[in-house]
Amino acid sequence: MLLGLGLGPGNPELLTIRAVRLLKEADAVFVPGRIAADLVAPYRTPVMLDFPMTDDEHRIRECLESNAEKIAPVALKGLAVFGILGDPNFFSTFSRLCEIITAHHPVIEFRTEPGISSITAFAAAANIPVAGGFEVTDGSKSSSLIRLKARHPKKIIANLKEEGYRDFILVERMFFPDMKVYRGDEIPEKSDYMSVLYARR
Known part of the structure; x- marks a missing residue:
């Protein structure tokens, strides 16, 4: 390993x-x-x-x-x-x-x-709140997106598909004992408040 x-x-x-x-x-x-x-x-x-x-x-x-x-x-x-x-x-x-x-x-x-x-360390070091959407890049064109609080993932995915995103992974309650990871067609209609959706073009 x-x-x-x-x-x-x-x-x-x-x-x-x-x-x-x-x-x-x-x-x-x-x-x-x-x-x-x-x-x-x-x-x-x-x-x-x-x-x-x-x-x-x-x-x-x-x-x-x-x-x-x-x-x-x-x-x-x-x-x-x-x-x-x-x-x-x-x-x-x-x-x-x-x-x-x-x-x-x-x-x-x-x-x-x-x-x-x-x-995340940057926000603490600079003492600034980050409350809205933001982009992280190394200078190359963005090819993926992370959506926090994805309570209605199927609806979000439908909108993202119109923007050219094709691959999706949902992580629900990450690193809790009942964590679940869903991929593609496994992704449910509704999810926990503590859910993160990953999308890739």
Whole structure:
């Protein structure tokens, strides 16, 4: 098992309780840089991996391939944790790493554990409320949308289809004991107030 673990925005006090537990339980913890290593160090001695900050796609691919082969032996036998700043599903290298490992070691399973992302941390750092809709982008064209409080998901989906969205996932009561994840045709007419709908073009 390879677990992508969010380490938060960089302050050690913003590590989640679950993150600390998983760092202690892992067979090995891998990190992509010094800041992540410093966050992990009080709980484990991490394995530092080389992820160069470059636009050279060939160099990036070489490093991903090399790092995948360092992680795979641990993930094949036990729990390998890849600790990354922010959240592993938001603008991170974790998904690319998983693609490469899957190509060479398809039996390895993956999952992620959330960390405080820069998106939510920014609002706290800047001391500003975010109450309306907003767009998050790395400069590329937006291809997905997240709708909070999706109490009538089928109705929302019907409107989004007119805007070109095609893939939909609804998460109801996330990380509560009764959490439910619905995809495509499984999505119900009505949902809990604590529901989030994801749509992709």
